Amino acid sequence: MSMFLETLIGGLLAGTMYSLVAIGFVLIYKASGVFNYAQGSILLFGALTFVSLTGQGVPAPVAIAITIALLVLMAIAIEKLLLRPLTNRSPMTLFMATLGLSYLIEAVAQGIMGSQVRALDLGIDDLPIFVGDIMISQFDLIAAGVALALGIGLSLLFNRTRIGIQLRGVADDTRAALSLGIDINRIWQIVWAVAGVVGLVAGLLWGARQGVQFSLSLVVLKALPVLIIGGFTSIAGAIVGGLVVGAGESLAETYLGPFLGGGITPWFAYALALVFLFIRPAGLFGERQIERV
Amino acid sequence: MTTPARPALQVKNVSLSFKGVKAISDLSFQVEAREICALIGPNGAGKSSLLNILNGVYVPDAGDIIFEGEHFRRMEPLEAARRGIGRGFQNNALFSGMSVIDNVITGLSRHSRLTLVEEMFRLPRARNEERRFRERAHEVLRLFGLDRHAATIVGTLPYGVQKKVELARAVVAEPRLVLLDEPLAGMNAAEKQEIATVIGRLNRDLGLTIVLIEHDIGIVLELAHHVVVLDYGRKLADGPPETIRDNPDVIAAYLGSERTEIAA
Ligand SMILES: Nc1ncnc2c1ncn2[C@@H]1O[C@H](COP(=O)(O)OP(=O)(O)OP(=O)(O)O)[C@@H](O)[C@H]1O
Ligand SMILES: [Mg+2]
Numbered sequence: 001m002s003m004f005l006e007t008l009i010g011g012l013l014a015g016t017m018y019s020l021v022a023i024g025f026v027l028i029y030k031a032s033g034v035f036n037y038a039q040g041s042i043l044l045f046g047a048l049t050f051v052s053l054t055g056q057g058v059p060a061p062v063a064i065a066i067t068i069a070l071l072v073l074m075a076i077a078i079e080k081l082l083l084r085p086l087t088n089r090s091p092m093t094l095f096m097a098t099l100g101l102s103y104l105i106e107a108v109a110q111g112i113m114g115s116q117v118r119a120l121d122l123g124i125d126d127l128p129i130f131v132g133d134i135m136i137s138q139f140d141l142i143a144a145g146v147a148l149a150l151g152i153g154l155s156l157l158f159n160r161t162r163i164g165i166q167l168r169g170v171a172d173d174t175r176a177a178l179s180l181g182i183d184i185n186r187i188w189q190i191v192w193a194v195a196g197v198v199g200l201v202a203g204l205l206w207g208a209r210q211g212v213q214f215s216l217s218l219v220v221l222k223a224l225p226v227l228i229i230g231g232f233t234s235i236a237g238a239i240v241g242g243l244v245v246g247a248g249e250s251l252a253e254t255y256l257g258p259f260l261g262g263g264i265t266p267w268f269a270y271a272l273a274l275v276f277l278f279i280r281p282a283g284l285f286g287e288r289q290i291e292r293v
Numbered sequence: 294m295t296t297p298a299r300p301a302l303q304v305k306n307v308s309l310s311f312k313g314v315k316a317i318s319d320l321s322f323q324v325e326a327r328e329i330c331a332l333i334g335p336n337g338a339g340k341s342s343l344l345n346i347l348n349g350v351y352v353p354d355a356g357d358i359i360f361e362g363e364h365f366r367r368m369e370p371l372e373a374a375r376r377g378i379g380r381g382f383q384n385n386a387l388f389s390g391m392s393v394i395d396n397v398i399t400g401l402s403r404h405s406r407l408t409l410v411e412e413m414f415r416l417p418r419a420r421n422e423e424r425r426f427r428e429r430a431h432e433v434l435r436l437f438g439l440d441r442h443a444a445t446i447v448g449t450l451p452y453g454v455q456k457k458v459e460l461a462r463a464v465v466a467e468p469r470l471v472l473l474d475e476p477l478a479g480m481n482a483a484e485k486q487e488i489a490t491v492i493g494r495l496n497r498d499l500g501l502t503i504v505l506i507e508h509d510i511g512i513v514l515e516l517a518h519h520v521v522v523l524d525y526g527r528k529l530a531d532g533p534p535e536t537i538r539d540n541p542d543v544i545a546a547y548l549g550s551e552r553t554e555i556a557a
Binding site: 161162163165166168169172173175176177178179180181182183184186189190 | 348350370371373374375380382386387388389390391395398399400402403405409412413415419422423426462466
């Protein structure tokens with residue numbers, strides 16, 4: 001029993017890291033209907049900028065502030081140079097544009113900061129903590145706490161402030177939002193900036209785990225099944241989806257792994273997502289598309 | 294000494310087509326300040342398209358729009374809202390997952406004077422504005438008898454109540470001109486009369502200039518100071534309601550079998 005609990009808890013905690021990545025996608029998808037392929041590159045860019053700065057001896061808080069400032073500038077540039085000219089284009093066109101954007105960001109990041117693997121030390125020791133006879137990773141626990149705090153902060157932002165009300169308006173009916181005087185370009189800038197900061201947090205935590213290197217941008221591949229399970233339009237869905245994937249992977253690895261010869265983690269999330277696609281295509285928290293006439 | 298009143302809105306030689314199909318052909322008319330101008334005509338006559346041009350959702354192929362003395366080749370929706378053109382849509386365009394009060398607060402967006410930083414960090418000016426907006430939204434909800442629904446999620450309310458919320462959202466920002474697309478559609482007689490009374494009061498008491506699309510001729514004759522009749526994108530008639538009622542072209546094209554009802 002304690003083995004089961006330990007596996008489950010470890011999986012859930014790891015799952016919050018997936019949630020963090022997925023939240024960045026949900027924000028942008030909600031506000032601008034774009035599946036932002038570049039989210040992984042933005043995540044990488046944030047983490048890389050941070051390690052490069054601290055590598056130069058810049059104190060961590062200053063490095064964070066500079067990185068956030070850069071991400072905000074990047075969001076404004078993306079909105080002005082990419083989203084605005086492509087207003088009213090098909091989702092596929094926008095998706096292709098973010099694909100291009102991801103290469104651009106990675107090329108720039110590589111050009112300036114080089115391509116070697118860098119260690120990222122957030123000063124959190126990965127010591128095991130024992131609760132009874134269940135072992136929990138301290139790092140995972142802190143990462144989960146950060147993800148939770150971010151989730152709560154974002155839902156306060158979107159449910160309690162006028163920016164949030166406007167954002168939900170834009171997400172629900174862009175034409176009506178515009179006609180009421182909501183500046184959707186500004187909303188997009190805000191959302192891309194917030195998604196960038198969420199990406200930075202995710203990038204730092206993942207980077208601390210596996211080093212900051214270019215494969216970091218591939219964590220987006222982990223986000224896709226999370227989004228399918230949780231729905232593309234719900235932050236709560238991203239969190240729950242991440243937990244489901246994390247717990248599922250961890251339990252499957254432990255209990256099914258021995259029968260299937262191990263190596264389940266790379267594909268299990270996708271198999272799970274497929275099952276969800278059959279039983280609940282809009283995801284757990286997704287809104288069913290309702291046709292307006 | 295009297296200065297000649299400037300019309301609130303002039304539409305000059307406006308045309309619009311969709312992939313070769315003419316929706317509006319060379320249309321001109323004007324709306325005086327403080328009047329209710331009803332836009333009537335059969336289905337597909339181009340009424341909604343015209344409202345969409347007036348607040349910039351559609352771009353006309355030709356023509357000019359003169360709003361409060363300023364010329365526009367085209368409007369931008371955001372620009373139109375900022376200049377005080379309010380809008381209600383034919384298909385309920387409320388934000389259905391939000392509360393009634395939040396929906397109405399979005400209607401005040403054009404009055405926001407906050408910088409991004411103030412808003413993100415909820416600085417005193419931001420909290421101040423938020424409080425003022427909330428108070429103003431409550432005021433308008435009271436006017437519409439909607440105060441008890443303030444916290445209700447809009448999508449859960451009956452259709453007739455939703456249409457009232459949409460009207461409240463369209464007028465909360467004290468627009469200079471409101472464009473209403475069939476605000477009474479789908480309501481029962483009692484609800485229609487209630488909303489018609491509210492619209493009449495907004496016009497009379499607050500001096501609101503209104504362009505209104507409505508199929509119910511009884512309501513149009515009751516409310517409008519001025520009627521413009523469209524048919525296949527062309528203007529068929531334009532004048533005070535009395536003359537429209539008796540215009541043979543209008544009767545032939547639009548009113549048809551309803552003739553007797555109107556004469557009565
Ligand atoms: N977005 C669009 N794309 C293509 N055609 C359109 C579009 N909007 C309107 N039309 C066409 O333009 C013409 C006028 O439509 P419009 O909606 O303005 O009519 P209406 O007078 O509002 O009719 P109703 O009384 O049914 O609301 C119709 O033939 C319609 O099919
Ligand atoms: Mg219409």
